[in-house]
Amino acid sequence: xxxxxxxxxxxxxxxxxxxxxxxxxxxxxxxxxxxxxxxxxxxxxxxxxxxxxxxxxxxxxxxxxxxxxxxxxxxxxxxxxxxxxxxxxxxxxxxxxxxxxxxxxxxxxxxxxxxxxxxxxxxxxxxxxxxxxxxxxxxxxxxxxxxxxxxxxxxxxxxxxxxxxxxxxxxxxxxxxxxxxxxxxxxxxxxxxxxxxxxxxxxxxxxxxxxxxxxxxxxxxxxxxxxxxxxxxxxxxxxxxxxxxxxxxxxxxxxxxxxxxxxxxxxxxxxxxxxxxxxxxxxxxxxxxx
Amino acid sequence: xxxxxxxxxxxxxxxxxxxxxxxxxxxxxxxxxxxxxxxxxxxxxxxxxxxxxxxxxxxxxxxxxxxxxxxxxxxxxxxxxxxxxxxxxxxxxxxxxxxxxxxxxxxxxxxxxxxxxxxxxxxxxxxxxxxxxxxxxxxxxxxxxxxxxxxxxxxxxxxxxxxxxxxxxxxxxxxxxxxxxxxxxxxxxxxxxxxxxxxxxxxxxxxxxxxxxxxxxxxxxxxxxxxxxxxxxxxxxxxxxxxxxxxxxxxxxxxxxxxxxxxxxxxxxxxxxxxxxxxxxxxxxxxxxxxxxxxxxxxxxxxxxxxxxxxxxxxxxxxxxxxxxxxxxx
Numbered sequence: 001x002x003x004x005x006x007x008x009x010x011x012x013x014x015x016x017x018x019x020x021x022x023x024x025x026x027x028x029x030x031x032x033x034x035x036x037x038x039x040x041x042x043x044x045x046x047x048x049x050x051x052x053x054x055x056x057x058x059x060x061x062x063x064x065x066x067x068x069x070x071x072x073x074x075x076x077x078x079x080x081x082x083x084x085x086x087x088x089x090x091x092x093x094x095x096x097x098x099x100x101x102x103x104x105x106x107x108x109x110x111x112x113x114x115x116x117x118x119x120x121x122x123x124x125x126x127x128x129x130x131x132x133x134x135x136x137x138x139x140x141x142x143x144x145x146x147x148x149x150x151x152x153x154x155x156x157x158x159x160x161x162x163x164x165x166x167x168x169x170x171x172x173x174x175x176x177x178x179x180x181x182x183x184x185x186x187x188x189x190x191x192x193x194x195x196x197x198x199x200x201x202x203x204x205x206x207x208x209x210x211x212x213x214x215x216x217x218x219x220x221x222x223x224x225x226x227x228x229x230x231x232x233x234x235x236x237x238x239x240x241x242x243x244x245x246x247x248x249x250x251x252x253x254x255x256x257x258x259x260x261x262x263x264x265x266x267x268x269x270x271x272x273x274x275x276x277x278x279x280x281x282x283x284x285x286x287x288x289x290x
Numbered sequence: 291x292x293x294x295x296x297x298x299x300x301x302x303x304x305x306x307x308x309x310x311x312x313x314x315x316x317x318x319x320x321x322x323x324x325x326x327x328x329x330x331x332x333x334x335x336x337x338x339x340x341x342x343x344x345x346x347x348x349x350x351x352x353x354x355x356x357x358x359x360x361x362x363x364x365x366x367x368x369x370x371x372x373x374x375x376x377x378x379x380x381x382x383x384x385x386x387x388x389x390x391x392x393x394x395x396x397x398x399x400x401x402x403x404x405x406x407x408x409x410x411x412x413x414x415x416x417x418x419x420x421x422x423x424x425x426x427x428x429x430x431x432x433x434x435x436x437x438x439x440x441x442x443x444x445x446x447x448x449x450x451x452x453x454x455x456x457x458x459x460x461x462x463x464x465x466x467x468x469x470x471x472x473x474x475x476x477x478x479x480x481x482x483x484x485x486x487x488x489x490x491x492x493x494x495x496x497x498x499x500x501x502x503x504x505x506x507x508x509x510x511x512x513x514x515x516x517x518x519x520x521x522x523x524x525x526x527x528x529x530x531x532x533x534x535x536x537x538x539x540x541x542x543x544x545x546x547x548x549x550x551x552x553x554x555x556x557x558x559x560x561x562x563x564x565x566x567x568x569x570x571x572x573x574x575x576x577x578x579x580x581x582x583x584x585x586x587x588x589x590x591x592x593x594x595x596x597x598x599x600x601x602x603x604x605x606x607x608x609x610x611x612x613x614x615x616x617x618x619x620x
Contacts, residue, residue: 102486120480121617123476127472139470144465147464
């Protein structure tokens with residue numbers, strides 16, 4: 001595909017730029033797409049998220065990892081305005097996200113998926129897809145009543161949806177209710193649907209959770225494909241193989257803070273990361289309590 | 291047995307103005323619940339908005355009939371939908387249910403209060419606002435129409451009523467099969483997913499509440515026109531639940547469901563009423579079991595039992611798709 005050929009050097013360039021970046025939490029990147037400053041979120045006495053400074057590099061695949069309860073999903077919600085931080089600022093492509101409603105965040109080009117997949121069960125696969133397109137004329141009530149005003153746009157959207165369904169190998173399920181899809185197919189559908197928004201930043205919350213190994217490989221390829229097409233990807237994941245395999249940059253969270261950053265091969269040896277996952281006292285001699 | 295009377299009354303239920311009124315109310319509920327997932331337990335207050343909008347404009351403030359129609363169909367229900375929706379639609383679905391059922395009762399009790407007699411006619415309600423409507427009637431008031439089913443005036447109400455139903459069905463059909471309707475269904479399935487794809491769920495829910503309310507108001511207005519009075523007693527909570535029954539009977543989320551549901555419901559209610567009365571009159575049911583004055587209540591018991599059977603054996607209603615229903619239980 002020509003699109004791949006023209007944009008591929010961009011990914012390479014973006015990756016090359018990252019090689020000069022220091023491996024430390026909150027480090028500045030050459031061309032960040034998303035910048036977070038002093039964001040905190042408390043639930044009663046618990047500080048779920050407390051991020052001093054973070055930059056998400058543009059054009060590459062970034063993984064957000066961390067043990068259970070590290071605040072990854074909460075942080076995701078804060079980035080997409082599904083939740084409001086108690087303090088701090090978030091800038092997407094230079095624009096402040098404060099007071100921007102969640103649905104407008106999507107229209108800015110930042111689209112997210114959910115940890116618990118949200119396939120719209122009693123809508124067909126193709127309807128799920130067509131919903132994702134933005135700027136639809138027929139989504140205004142009065143114009144909806146005049147089908148000639150939106151028919152041609154609808155046809156274009158359908159064409160785009162069909163192309164994506166084919167790419168994600170869901171075309172044979174086109175007319176089925178999304179509720180009849182398997183867990184893995186729902187993940188695929190959710191990802192394909194989010195691409196209908198034509199985003200610049202795709203945020204995937206645990207794209208591999210509950211997916212069988214065979215489908216995992218194809219999901220990996222799809223995620224890689226997003227970057228090849230010039231999109232920025234940020235994903236939350238527990239599957240370390242996937243993180244090692246496809247991410248260009250890894251951010252590690254623990255207890256609401258960013259504790260490490262760097263290329264995937266760097267974080268495995270980082271003592272702070274090992275402490276976070278295994279506890280600070282691992283390796284200490286076992287002692288019998290008396 | 292007077293089979294003629296039984297059949298005649300059944301047909302009046304099937305095609306008469308009551309079926310029209312509840313068809314419209316249920317079409318409105320279908321937009322709320324069937325397509326958007328909004329739990330409106332106060333459809334009666336939207337119907338009352340239509341009835342009182344017309345009646346107060348014409349009878350209290352002596353405005354022309356068409357002003358009353360515009361106020362009753364558009365102004366009152368839209369204001370009501372905004373009042374109900376703005377504070378509650380950001381919350382979970384059950385809050386709207388609580389607020390709507392309470393509002394319907396508040397409205398009815400306020401309309402009944404003697405201190406507002408000057409404006410609402412208190413418990414007697416308002417009359418004399420429908421003359422213009424009947425003056426437009428092309429039918430002879432002394433004649434009877436459609437195999438003696440309707441008087442001239444009734445027939446005029448029924449004709450206008452079914453035209454309104456046809457328009458409401460057409461608008462619903464086009465709207466729910468458009469991209470607009472797709473957003474409503476997405477909100478019904480998962481509001482957060484719709485929002486993550488750039489849809490302003492709150493605003494769409496308000497629009498759905500307004501549209502369903504307007505259609506319900508047309509039903510309420512026709513009820514006031516048919517009885518030539520707008521009374522608080524005509525908009526008690528039961529009215530809301532009859533509309534729900536019509537919707538569930540016909541099939542939730544199906545365009546024709548509420549229409550068929552309302553027709554069947556009133557046909558069955560009328561049939562059981564007359565049929566039981568005939569049985570009692572002919573002494574086929576002994577007096578120890580049932581007397582004439584109890585029939586009105588017993589028919590509701592029978593219809594209620596029928597609904598229980600429907601819920602068990604055909605939960606999707608007449609038109610629904612069982613496979614689609616099953617997807618709901620995740």
